[in-house]
Amino acid sequence: MATARIETSQHFYLDRRPVLVDSVLPRDNLRIMTTVGHSLTGLSIAVLTLPRGKTLLWYLVVGHFFVFFANVPDFPLSGWGHSSYHISHSIFLTALLASLLAVLLLLPRFSEQVGRKVVIAWTATWFSHMLLDSMYNHGQGIGIFWPFSDAHLTLPLPWFETLTWPPKSDHNLRVFLIELSVYGALLAVCLFVRSRRKSRIITNSSEVHHQ
Ligand SMILES: [Zn+2]
Numbered sequence: 001m002a003t004a005r006i007e008t009s010q011h012f013y014l015d016r017r018p019v020l021v022d023s024v025l026p027r028d029n030l031r032i033m034t035t036v037g038h039s040l041t042g043l044s045i046a047v048l049t050l051p052r053g054k055t056l057l058w059y060l061v062v063g064h065f066f067v068f069f070a071n072v073p074d075f076p077l078s079g080w081g082h083s084s085y086h087i088s089h090s091i092f093l094t095a096l097l098a099s100l101l102a103v104l105l106l107l108p109r110f111s112e113q114v115g116r117k118v119v120i121a122w123t124a125t126w127f128s129h130m131l132l133d134s135m136y137n138h139g140q141g142i143g144i145f146w147p148f149s150d151a152h153l154t155l156p157l158p159w160f161e162t163l164t165w166p167p168k169s170d171h172n173l174r175v176f177l178i179e180l181s182v183y184g185a186l187l188a189v190c191l192f193v194r195s196r197r198k199s200r201i202i203t204n205s206s207e208v209h210h211q
Helices: 002-011 035-049 056-074 091-104 108-113 116-134 170-210
Strands: none
Touching: 035 056, 035 116, 035 170, 056 116, 091 116
């Protein structure tokens, strides 16, 4: 069994870089973080950037897109996702695709209903994915400069681990709980910051009324 793993890893490394192929993912190590960390980070950015005074439906629809864009680089599509760490995680390709979002602003209804600030926040959420992935302790980094450079961004933190096979294991539960704790705390801080901003706005407006 151990020999099989070594053989598998030899297939997936070229010049010390991970070269993963869709149809034969290494089953001993999925090498991805869960969607929890990305989704909570997307929601944190939403909490900090979304305007006030919209309807619940508006927040639900727009908020879902923060989760969507936070996870786009990992979508299980052929030639995409973690089977191709350098393509879907390239800042150049991301910038190109995200710029298409800006085209939507040419539509008057979209511009009015969604607006430029939300599109910028969606784009920031999309880019946050690469930063978060680079912090995982497999240390292989992310090929963010594809196709112009092979350089990999690697900012590993010891407590961030990737998932392993099989899915149900103590290790994966620990990975899930660590992400939930760290990024849940981040979301809580962002909610606190937003609530402080709101109380400051209310205080300022009541002072204006008293003058
Ligand atoms: Zn990823």
